[in-house]
Ligand SMILES: Nc1ncnc2c1ncn2[C@@H]1O[C@H](COP(=O)(O)OP(=O)(O)O)[C@@H](O)[C@H]1O
């Protein structure tokens with residue numbers, strides 16, 4: 127009996143253990159079930175959020191949609207990802223423009239976030255529930271919904287920032303294009319020697335109708351055959367970033383095959399897709415023509431000046447000879463005759479009646495003598511015969527002696543040469559330049575001393591005339607009124623020489639004449 131009772135006890139005990147175990151198992155199962163349910167719900171919510179972000183990013187990446195469409199679509203996507211879509215309304219403000227979903231109304235159940243681009247608030251995203259809902263983490267909103275809102279706003283900020291940069295780029299590119307199109311100079315953009323782009327002016331200059339005719343064609347085709355080798359070497363060097371002239375003149379070739387002179391300026395530019403060459407071309411036909419004309423008229427003027435100088439020297443030589451030979455001879459004859467008459471009269475003048483007449487006649491002889499002297503001086507001044515008879519160096523020595531005598535100024539010649547090696551026909555020009563320089567020293571310098579050095583240096587014979595006077599001023603050197611200096615320069619030019627004038631208040635004036643040496 128006792129045993130039976132014990133057994134019963136045991137059975138009851140094991141029954142309650144079993145019940146306990148069952149109860150325990152049941153509550154565990156329920157917990158697992160609950161966790162599973164909430165996890166599934168949460169996962170669904172996350173999927174919704176992810177879908178939302180994915181859709182928004184797809185919409186933002188559609189290239190051709192206008193802003194209004196983009197924003198309205200995004201608002202719809204946002205609604206569907208909130209817990210209570212049927213009572214969710216959204217408003218988006220971008221740059222002062224408002225985009226709203228239907229029935230939008232601001233309520234107290236609101237979640238919002240400013241849109242910031244480059245540290246500046248440019249708009250806001252606002253989400254409201256139209257009715258009061260069950261309380262969650264943030265009013266009626268879930269913590270995850272706040273995260274979602276943040277992510278959406280971040281996507282929008284990035285999108286708007288990127289759009290702005292693209293717009294700015296587009297604007298600057300269109301400005302750049304207009305600038306290039308409207309530029310009054312022909313422009314070509316090229317790479318590896320092939321045109322990438324040319325402007326209207328370029329097409330016009332080279333006789334093409336449209337860019338299609340020229341794009342991806344060699345730039346060399348716009349250069350005359352004889353220039354192509356040089357240009358292609360330059361293009362190669364430039365593309366290697368090696369030193370090469372950026373500005374040069376060349377010969378262009380138009381579509382019809384006519385050549386014309388061009389001025390080219392080139393630069394290397396770094397484009398997004400690699401370095402390229404930009405070239406600016408100007409047609410310089412007119413300029414070249416004008417330059418040619420100026421050169422020609424200068425040449426004419428030079429020849430004319432040379433011609434005038436020659437005529438002048440010929441005239442002087444002629445007058446000098448006439449004076450010396452004709453007038454000189456006549457005067458000498460007159461003198462001889464007069465002398466004979468006087469001798470005759472003197473012999474017959476036994477009584478001494480004609481003494482006064484004889485005296486007068488002797489006076490006449492002295493007048494004739496001094497006239498002969500004056501005439502000789504004039505003749506020599508006009509054309510120093512010493513130049514023709516003894517050469518330039520002797521003529522200069524004589525000139526210096528005469529100058530010292532006349533001016534009382536110390537005048538020295540320093541030279542180691544015994545002959546000046548220049549074309550004989552140029553002797554008179556050099557002689558005259560020295561003459562004019564010495565006259566200037568006498569007239570303007572207030573010098574006490576003047577030195578003339580003659581020496582050979584490299585390919586030139588150099589004549590340097592230096593005084594110790596007040597020094598010629600810069601104004602006088604370059605003044606168009608300094609006709610004496612101008613004449614000197616002109617003479618130097620005629621025989622291919624050069625004349626340099628320098629003045630200094632403390633050391634005086636120095637005239638340097640360089641004449642190319644010619645060995646006879
Ligand atoms: N050796 C010199 N020293 C100082 N001044 C000079 C000298 N030579 C020329 N000049 C200045 O240069 C000017 C121009 O000289 P130039 O052309 O020979 O004209 P001009 O002798 O007829 O005045 C002179 O008027 C004078 O003022």
Ligand SMILES: [Mg+2]
Nearest residue numbers: 565566610611
């Ligand atoms: Mg003078």
